[in-house]
Amino acid sequence: NAGVMQNPRHLVRRRGQEARLRCSPMKGHSHVYWYRQLPEEGLKFMVYLQKENIIDESGMPKERFSAEFPKEGPSILRIQQVVRGDSAAYFCASSWGQAGNTGELFFGEGSRLTVL
Amino acid sequence: KQEVTQIPAALSVPEGENLVLNCSFTDSAIYNLQWFRQDPGKGLTSLLLIQSSQREQTSGRLNASLDKSSGRSTLYIAASQPGDSATYLCAVYNQAGTALIFGKGTTLSVSS
Numbered sequence: 001n002a003g004v005m006q007n008p009r010h011l012v013r014r015r016g017q018e019a020r021l022r023c024s025p026m027k028g029h030s031h032v033y034w035y036r037q038l039p040e041e042g043l044k045f046m047v048y049l050q051k052e053n054i055i056d057e058s059g060m061p062k063e064r065f066s067a068e069f070p071k072e073g074p075s076i077l078r079i080q081q082v083v084r085g086d087s088a089a090y091f092c093a094s095s096w097g098q099a100g101n102t103g104e105l106f107f108g109e110g111s112r113l114t115v116l
Numbered sequence: 117k118q119e120v121t122q123i124p125a126a127l128s129v130p131e132g133e134n135l136v137l138n139c140s141f142t143d144s145a146i147y148n149l150q151w152f153r154q155d156p157g158k159g160l161t162s163l164l165l166i167q168s169s170q171r172e173q174t175s176g177r178l179n180a181s182l183d184k185s186s187g188r189s190t191l192y193i194a195a196s197q198p199g200d201s202a203t204y205l206c207a208v209y210n211q212a213g214t215a216l217i218f219g220k221g222t223t224l225s226v227s228s
Binding site for chain 2: 033035041042043044045048055056058059091093104105106107108109110112
């Protein structure tokens, strides 16, 4: 039973380019969460999605960032026109139900974005 | 707004010592509380989940307790080993139950 799969594991972009990070949840999980970990800071919640729906995006920056979780395929976190401050580790997590009610959150290994 | 604080920020102990990591949170109306381990450059590994109705959970050498009324949780590690060296993160859910709020972690170093 594969865990949460994220790719790419490492991504290098120049300022102004776009970054796309992909997350495949654990088998049977339909709830996906994205977190960001900036250097020397803790993990910060970005967005919570179910299939085809954004449930809570209170942690998403207002501009340049978007997320989707289509009916088929992985969840995508998209960052347009990247800036150096976007350099961070982006973690995806999944759960069977809404994790706050039903139990554990399982995390992927993360995607590390470096903006030159 | 829920805030999570972990003390100490870093801890160094010799192998074999028992130790306690502390976590405090400002809003006692929580759902679950979860302890994670993060190795450098890696993802998070779930260690223990304590549901809001529970007071503690145990797994091997790890024991986590939860006191909602005082807004505290502790992670007890017995007979520490060098392989326990990692950053330990405490997290609780926001009021909507949709997002985990993390502390900044305690970085543990166990020397042989």
